[in-house]
Amino acid sequence: MPRWVKLAAAAWMAVWFPTYVVLYGWANFLHWSDLSVVLTAIGLWTSSRLLLSSQALSSLLGDFVWCLDVFWQVVFGHHLIGGTEYLWQQQVPLWVRLLSFYHVLLPTVLCWSVIRLGYDRRGLALQTGIGAAALVAARRWGERDNINFAFRDPIFHRVWGPAPLHLLTVYAGTFVVYLVTHWALVKFVPRRETAGQ
Numbered sequence: 344m345p346r347w348v349k350l351a352a353a354a355w356m357a358v359w360f361p362t363y364v365v366l367y368g369w370a371n372f373l374h375w376s377d378l379s380v381v382l383t384a385i386g387l388w389t390s391s392r393l394l395l396s397s398q399a400l401s402s403l404l405g406d407f408v409w410c411l412d413v414f415w416q417v418v419f420g421h422h423l424i425g426g427t428e429y430l431w432q433q434q435v436p437l438w439v440r441l442l443s444f445y446h447v448l449l450p451t452v453l454c455w456s457v458i459r460l461g462y463d464r465r466g467l468a469l470q471t472g473i474g475a476a477a478l479v480a481a482r483r484w485g486e487r488d489n490i491n492f493a494f495r496d497p498i499f500h501r502v503w504g505p506a507p508l509h510l511l512t513v514y515a516g517t518f519v520v521y522l523v524t525h526w527a528l529v530k531f532v533p534r535r536e537t538a539g540q
Contacts, residue, residue, distance in 0.1 A: 396466030462532040
Protein backbone atom coordinates (compact mmCIF):
# COMPACT_ATOMS: atom_id res chain seq x y z
CA MET A 344 0.00 0.00 0.00
CA PRO A 345 1.29 3.50 -0.80
CA ARG A 346 2.34 5.59 2.17
CA TRP A 347 -0.34 8.21 1.52
CA VAL A 348 -3.03 5.52 1.84
CA LYS A 349 -1.62 4.42 5.19
CA LEU A 350 -1.48 8.02 6.38
CA ALA A 351 -5.05 8.68 5.22
CA ALA A 352 -6.23 5.58 7.10
CA ALA A 353 -4.39 6.77 10.23
CA ALA A 354 -5.91 10.25 9.97
CA TRP A 355 -9.39 8.78 9.57
CA MET A 356 -8.97 6.50 12.57
CA ALA A 357 -7.62 9.37 14.67
CA VAL A 358 -10.94 11.20 14.21
CA TRP A 359 -13.50 8.45 13.75
CA PHE A 360 -12.43 5.91 16.37
CA PRO A 361 -12.31 8.15 19.48
CA THR A 362 -15.49 9.95 18.39
CA TYR A 363 -17.39 6.67 18.22
CA VAL A 364 -15.92 5.46 21.52
CA VAL A 365 -17.07 8.60 23.33
CA LEU A 366 -20.49 8.88 21.68
CA TYR A 367 -21.52 5.25 21.20
CA GLY A 368 -19.26 3.24 23.51
CA TRP A 369 -16.94 0.31 22.93
CA ALA A 370 -19.78 -2.12 22.18
CA ASN A 371 -20.46 -0.22 18.97
CA PHE A 372 -17.37 -1.88 17.48
CA LEU A 373 -19.17 -5.22 17.61
CA HIS A 374 -21.18 -4.01 14.61
CA TRP A 375 -19.93 -5.83 11.53
CA SER A 376 -19.65 -2.52 9.67
CA ASP A 377 -17.67 -0.67 12.34
CA LEU A 378 -15.47 -3.68 12.99
CA SER A 379 -14.77 -3.73 9.25
CA VAL A 380 -13.50 -0.15 9.35
CA VAL A 381 -10.99 -1.03 12.06
CA LEU A 382 -9.83 -4.22 10.33
CA THR A 383 -9.60 -2.46 6.96
CA ALA A 384 -7.37 0.21 8.49
CA ILE A 385 -5.13 -2.50 9.93
CA GLY A 386 -5.13 -4.23 6.55
CA LEU A 387 -4.07 -1.01 4.83
CA TRP A 388 -1.31 -0.32 7.36
CA THR A 389 0.10 -3.84 7.02
CA SER A 390 -0.73 -4.34 3.30
CA SER A 391 -2.49 -7.54 4.34
CA ARG A 392 -4.12 -9.07 1.29
CA LEU A 393 -5.87 -11.64 3.52
CA LEU A 394 -7.37 -9.10 5.92
CA LEU A 395 -8.49 -6.74 3.15
CA SER A 396 -10.04 -9.64 1.24
CA SER A 397 -11.99 -10.74 4.31
CA GLN A 398 -13.34 -7.23 4.88
CA ALA A 399 -14.39 -6.95 1.25
CA LEU A 400 -16.67 -9.92 1.93
CA SER A 401 -18.05 -8.19 4.99
CA SER A 402 -18.59 -4.73 3.53
CA LEU A 403 -19.30 -4.59 -0.19
CA LEU A 404 -22.91 -5.75 -0.18
CA GLY A 405 -23.64 -4.59 3.36
CA ASP A 406 -22.56 -1.02 2.62
CA PHE A 407 -24.57 -1.03 -0.60
CA VAL A 408 -27.69 -1.94 1.40
CA TRP A 409 -26.87 0.83 3.91
CA CYS A 410 -26.62 3.37 1.08
CA LEU A 411 -29.85 2.08 -0.46
CA ASP A 412 -31.68 2.48 2.87
CA VAL A 413 -30.48 6.08 3.21
CA PHE A 414 -31.53 6.81 -0.37
CA TRP A 415 -34.96 5.27 0.29
CA GLN A 416 -35.50 7.43 3.37
CA VAL A 417 -34.49 10.61 1.54
CA VAL A 418 -36.58 9.94 -1.58
CA PHE A 419 -39.62 8.08 -0.22
CA GLY A 420 -39.73 9.22 3.42
CA HIS A 421 -39.36 5.79 5.01
CA HIS A 422 -36.66 3.17 5.43
CA LEU A 423 -36.49 0.23 3.06
CA ILE A 424 -34.89 -2.13 5.58
CA GLY A 425 -33.76 -0.01 8.50
CA GLY A 426 -30.52 0.36 10.38
CA THR A 427 -29.86 3.95 9.33
CA GLU A 428 -32.40 5.65 11.59
CA TYR A 429 -29.61 7.14 13.71
CA LEU A 430 -28.70 9.48 10.84
CA TRP A 431 -31.86 11.48 11.60
CA GLN A 432 -31.31 11.75 15.37
CA GLN A 433 -31.06 15.49 15.89
CA GLN A 434 -29.47 15.13 19.34
CA VAL A 435 -26.33 13.75 17.67
CA PRO A 436 -24.18 16.50 16.09
CA LEU A 437 -24.41 16.58 12.30
CA TRP A 438 -20.64 16.21 11.80
CA VAL A 439 -20.72 12.99 13.83
CA ARG A 440 -23.60 11.61 11.78
CA LEU A 441 -21.71 12.50 8.60
CA LEU A 442 -18.86 10.25 9.74
CA SER A 443 -21.19 7.33 9.00
CA PHE A 444 -20.83 8.05 5.33
CA TYR A 445 -17.74 5.89 5.43
CA HIS A 446 -20.26 3.33 4.16
CA VAL A 447 -20.02 5.10 0.81
CA LEU A 448 -16.22 5.23 0.65
CA LEU A 449 -15.23 1.94 2.28
CA PRO A 450 -16.40 -0.32 -0.59
CA THR A 451 -14.35 1.75 -3.04
CA VAL A 452 -11.25 1.48 -0.84
CA LEU A 453 -11.71 -2.27 -0.46
CA CYS A 454 -12.31 -2.86 -4.18
CA TRP A 455 -9.21 -0.83 -5.03
CA SER A 456 -7.21 -2.73 -2.42
CA VAL A 457 -8.12 -6.22 -3.58
CA ILE A 458 -7.61 -5.26 -7.22
CA ARG A 459 -4.19 -3.84 -6.35
CA LEU A 460 -3.07 -6.73 -4.14
CA GLY A 461 -5.21 -9.55 -5.52
CA TYR A 462 -8.07 -11.37 -3.82
CA ASP A 463 -7.04 -13.92 -1.19
CA ARG A 464 -9.54 -16.78 -1.22
CA ARG A 465 -8.71 -17.58 2.40
CA GLY A 466 -10.63 -14.41 3.23
CA LEU A 467 -13.87 -16.41 3.21
CA ALA A 468 -12.72 -18.65 6.05
CA LEU A 469 -11.34 -15.70 8.02
CA GLN A 470 -14.46 -13.60 7.64
CA THR A 471 -16.66 -16.57 8.50
CA GLY A 472 -14.91 -16.73 11.87
CA ILE A 473 -14.85 -12.96 12.44
CA GLY A 474 -18.52 -12.58 11.53
CA ALA A 475 -19.63 -15.46 13.75
CA ALA A 476 -17.61 -14.21 16.72
CA ALA A 477 -19.03 -10.69 16.38
CA LEU A 478 -22.58 -12.07 16.18
CA VAL A 479 -22.21 -14.19 19.32
CA ALA A 480 -20.57 -11.27 21.17
CA ALA A 481 -23.43 -9.01 20.11
CA ARG A 482 -25.92 -11.48 21.55
CA ARG A 483 -24.04 -11.44 24.83
CA TRP A 484 -24.06 -7.64 24.88
CA GLY A 485 -27.84 -7.32 25.16
CA GLU A 486 -31.07 -6.75 23.29
CA ARG A 487 -31.38 -2.97 23.47
CA ASP A 488 -29.19 -2.19 20.45
CA ASN A 489 -29.86 -5.41 18.48
CA ILE A 490 -26.27 -5.29 17.22
CA ASN A 491 -25.79 -7.43 14.10
CA PHE A 492 -29.49 -8.38 14.37
CA ALA A 493 -28.62 -10.79 17.16
CA PHE A 494 -32.15 -10.46 18.58
CA ARG A 495 -34.38 -9.49 15.63
CA ASP A 496 -33.71 -10.04 11.94
CA PRO A 497 -33.37 -7.01 9.61
CA ILE A 498 -36.11 -8.00 7.15
CA PHE A 499 -39.10 -9.18 9.19
CA HIS A 500 -37.95 -7.75 12.55
CA ARG A 501 -38.79 -10.98 14.31
CA VAL A 502 -37.14 -13.55 16.55
CA TRP A 503 -36.44 -16.93 14.97
CA GLY A 504 -36.89 -19.27 17.93
CA PRO A 505 -34.48 -19.76 20.85
CA ALA A 506 -31.16 -17.90 20.81
CA PRO A 507 -29.09 -20.64 19.08
CA LEU A 508 -31.67 -21.04 16.31
CA HIS A 509 -32.04 -17.30 15.82
CA LEU A 510 -28.27 -16.77 15.62
CA LEU A 511 -27.92 -19.66 13.19
CA THR A 512 -30.70 -18.26 10.99
CA VAL A 513 -29.26 -14.75 10.92
CA TYR A 514 -25.77 -16.05 10.26
CA ALA A 515 -26.97 -18.33 7.48
CA GLY A 516 -28.23 -15.24 5.65
CA THR A 517 -24.98 -13.42 6.36
CA PHE A 518 -22.92 -16.34 5.11
CA VAL A 519 -24.88 -16.33 1.84
CA VAL A 520 -23.81 -12.70 1.40
CA TYR A 521 -20.19 -13.71 2.02
CA LEU A 522 -20.46 -16.55 -0.50
CA VAL A 523 -21.98 -14.38 -3.24
CA THR A 524 -19.34 -11.69 -2.73
CA HIS A 525 -16.59 -14.32 -2.62
CA TRP A 526 -17.78 -15.78 -5.91
CA ALA A 527 -17.85 -12.33 -7.55
CA LEU A 528 -14.34 -11.46 -6.32
CA VAL A 529 -12.93 -14.81 -7.44
CA LYS A 530 -14.50 -14.33 -10.87
CA PHE A 531 -13.63 -10.69 -11.50
CA VAL A 532 -10.50 -9.87 -9.47
CA PRO A 533 -7.16 -11.10 -10.83
CA ARG A 534 -5.02 -13.46 -8.80
CA ARG A 535 -2.04 -12.05 -6.92
CA GLU A 536 0.49 -12.83 -9.63
CA THR A 537 -1.54 -10.92 -12.26
CA ALA A 538 -2.88 -8.12 -10.06
CA GLY A 539 -1.76 -4.72 -11.27
CA GLN A 540 -0.99 -5.84 -14.83
